[in-house]
Amino acid sequence: MKSWNKFIKSYQSYLKIERGLSKNSIDNYTFDVQRLCDYLSENQMDVSPLVIGEEEVQGFIYAVSKQVNARSQARIISGLKSFFSYLIFEDYRENNPLELIESPRIGRKLPDVLSLDEINALISAIDLETNEGERNRAMLETLYGCGLRVSELITLRLSDLFFEEGFLKITGKGDKQRFIPISEFTQKYILLYRQTVRSHLTIQKGFEDTLFLNRRGRQLTRAMVFTIIKNLAVAIQLDKVISPHTFRHSFATHLLENGADLRSIQLMLGHESIITTEIYMHIDRKRLSEVMNAFHPRK
Template structure:
């Protein structure tokens, strides 16, 4: 549908130039709009984004409800709302056809976390007699001590390390950069890996500045980091289902449990909205009770 193509093209430019979103994020937004376009084509409905109404959107939502879960439906509806709000903003429409469309209720999944003992156990299970051992220890220490996403970890560069100042520069979603504090012990493990392993590798062209390298001298993939962590979990007989993101969740939870400010955690995690960070407010009730009894003036009598 050529009518849709021109509006989608404008929308993509808006997401890139005005909102500064990454190519991957833009592709996800457009993918959900294309689901609607495909549905209209399959049902022989030649209707433009300017003319489509609530009934047609509702029929589309009903059609996909049997094919995708509530969480995916929520994402698709949110993506379509963003697109039609853009059309209103540009003056192509006066109202959105999704105004009365309800988003399915999705229970917020609380992130899995590891205890400090479990994290120590995973790191201690690394075989340091192998060349990749020093690298893996440095990677896991960095994941946990800086709360990085796996994509941010594998993208870290030597030029991102500002150890004298005690920070690393992290490039997050939408190519947004932030500075995250890094502790002395993690710095020590990174330097040890650099001096004992990385500095002696033959490095492929284009990866001279990449911090964590594979045995062939090029960058690691997300899948490789997942595999390393899964194998360590099996090694220590850890029953939890974990991933690199579990270290990030644990970073935030442990900071919060020890009294860190939610706004500070938001900045370190690189969350655009504080509501995203608030998922970590799932601290167990025992911890909250301890805080109340320790600090509330009525409990000190």
């Protein structure tokens, strides 16, 4: 399967250099291509990516469909289509073996949204008698107040804070940077954490500029932030499955419900496409009716 490895590496370089994708995104794009390669190897099908046809790919999709749900199956098909489209783009192939393979129909799955009362209850459940409590409150206020991804939260630096101007500098997917507004309310809790907790930590070399630190003076992990939020949900007996992303989704949803426009929300979330932003927005029928009645000339 050396030929597959060669083209997978070439595809990874394309995604990094031409598309500017992050390592995580590149890994996601190539995971399913590697999965197809493994399937061919396991079934002793010695066929290169340049000549593989619809029949072999269909067999792989059928085998995978017994192991994963429709959403994962659709993602796999999409990822493989992208890989073979790249091969066509580079003139390695003339056709895409997935051209006639349809993705399973799936509903648009939206994460739970937290109400303002639920957000307040979660933050109120934090034990502020501990140093971690002050940090955790500042983190959750930043997640909800600025709509950050968890990766953006844990890599936030002191040098990214422009409080006098009222902005944060965020480095998002593909190392793309954006400035987003931060309220004085959120600034207050970050400053409190910095003054009362962070300033007393022994900070490890290389993390002097990292804002949110663990007790050992190092950057927090994504898993730690997930655990903090899940434990708070258990503490208040919240009957919802939540994660750091729930705060980001709630940030966008609450802005929309209170009259913000999609374009502004798109810029704050750091979405390249407005279509991605629309997926976050689940406007109920009542609100749609209100918009129609308020703005249509034939009302």
